[in-house]
Amino acid sequence: MGKSILSTYDAVSFKDKTVLITGAASGIGRATAIRFAEAGAVLQLLDIDGDGLAETIKLCEHDAREHTAHVIDMSSKAKIDKFWDSISDNLPDVIVNNAGIYPMMDYLKVDEAYLKKILDVNMNSAFWMCQNYIAKRQKKGGIIINTSSIEAILPFKRDMIHYSMSKAGIIALTRSLSRDYGKMGFRCNVVMPGAIMTPGTESLMKQALLGLNLSLFKTGYDFKQRIANGNWGEPDDVAKAILFLSSDLASYVQGAVLPVDGGFLSA
């Protein structure tokens, strides 16, 4: 007997489901929280920025659902482990590892502490989050969405080697998890954003403006020219893709890497 087939409506409903999102205080994480709330989920939102999280919770409150905010520095394995111990009896059905930083730095100036910070926030956090999740949900399985970047496979901007490397690690992590834990009921996929206008990308642009950084201006211009859609994307464009990958519409999508970049990689 095959699986029972859900209606399209039920396949995208997250009613009675709990969804955890990291980096939910801003940009793509906030937009993702709003979409999941609309689809009926109860949210567990994590970020280092408590004020931003409170604002996201406000935007997600449609009814009496008990969303929770957790202020946590994702670069710390100890804090991640402690968080998972604290929610042992309320484990999420979906986790979205989205928190990330993308500061620019000349490769020749990157030191050990700098590289460690980037890898801890962008890559190791996802490693420890998934490890806790899989260990605690072995009997039930679950859905994992990890956030990479187009820079992982097409390094376009200068001075982002540390970042590209961290985001390539996300792809390897996710596909390996699919391989090892797919049969146990974990469905793991990667969303690969590019050219999305968020507070994070806006601050990069401001840096270029204030520092009169001509080469960064030129990169910005070339970048925009390459977007097949012709315009920057919005955080909600990525949120919708994450919702799809997490939903039953994507029931047979496993270990996939989905670009959400307005066609940047194809142009």
Ligand SMILES: NC(=O)c1ccc[n+]([C@@H]2O[C@H](COP(=O)([O-])OP(=O)(O)OC[C@H]3O[C@@H](n4cnc5c(N)ncnc54)[C@H](O)[C@@H]3O)[C@@H](O)[C@H]2O)c1
């Ligand atoms: N915007 C884009 O075009 C784009 C492109 C490719 C990949 N991405 C990835 O998408 C994700 C979200 O990016 P965004 O553009 O929405 O960025 P953003 O800066 O708007 O949001 C990132 C969030 O992560 C949180 N965060 C940062 N460090 C943290 C830490 N140590 N602990 C906990 N939370 C922390 C921030 O407080 C913020 O709320 C990132 O992983 C980024 O690398 C974005």
